[in-house]
Amino acid sequence: MPELPEVETTRAGLEPLLVGRRVTAVSVRERRLRQPVPARLAATLDGQRLRAIERRAKYLLFRFETGTLLGHLGMSGSMRVVARGEEVRKHDHVDLDFGARRVLRYHDPRRFGLLLWQRGDAPHPLLHALGPEPLGADFDGAVLHAQARGRKIAVKPFLMDAKVVVGVGNIYASEALFRAGIRPGRAAGRLTRPDCDRLADAVRAVLGAAVARGGTTLRDFVGGDGEPGYFAQELAVYGREGAPCRTCGSAVQARVLGQRSTFWCPRCQPR
């Protein structure tokens, strides 16, 4: 479910409610996520002050005094702050209690997410091979062009490769390609430098706009404050097969590419 804008929305929603507070209790109701929740998590976190919440790619980094809790929301995860005593719903797997009205609740029906503990200051191995942050200074058309060189993979799954650029998932890959006027099935290696410049700009623009709207809620995503995101109404092509393109009126096309649904406008994305 969550791509960079949804993870960043989660981070920004949690931060003012939790940073500076101490963990007073930890409750793990289900530890079978993509990897098991560490058995000693409660003992590790109890009494520790949360110093910061950061984001790298689609990971959330909860910085504590003796290490970092690494979180990932997978396809269906969400985190929000609830009051102590709020009714526990199905798939509310983990609570971190920071106070009476400050319980961080992790919810994830499909359990593709992660909660892992990394002691000390070293970055977690899962973060090691990640590419540049799309909204950071070291991502641009030149980087994209260099990465794409010689590659036959379609540009859409190429954009979703975290070694190329992080944070771009299935929704925003289609949206960025629409904004750049590039067909999703085009081989990455055939992109020109100007194509890559437009594409990098489009990735930044669409992610930035989505962050500003609090992300995209298709089904049940909520940010750290429990509110849905409002970018869905601004999606140009994702989920709009057969509907008229908002720019030119042509019917939006869809096909499966790299096992993922892919959407584009045949007229606005000529090649």
Next chain:
DNA sequence: CTCCGATCCTGATGGC
């Protein structure tokens, strides 16, 4: 190396 398909899991949806 690159690329593709299968896989983990549960829930929603649509066809019959």
Next chain:
DNA sequence: TGCCATCAGGATCGGA
């Protein structure tokens, strides 16, 4: 109404 197939915002793994 029930049953079944398909699809879903991610990421990893193995084989070609």
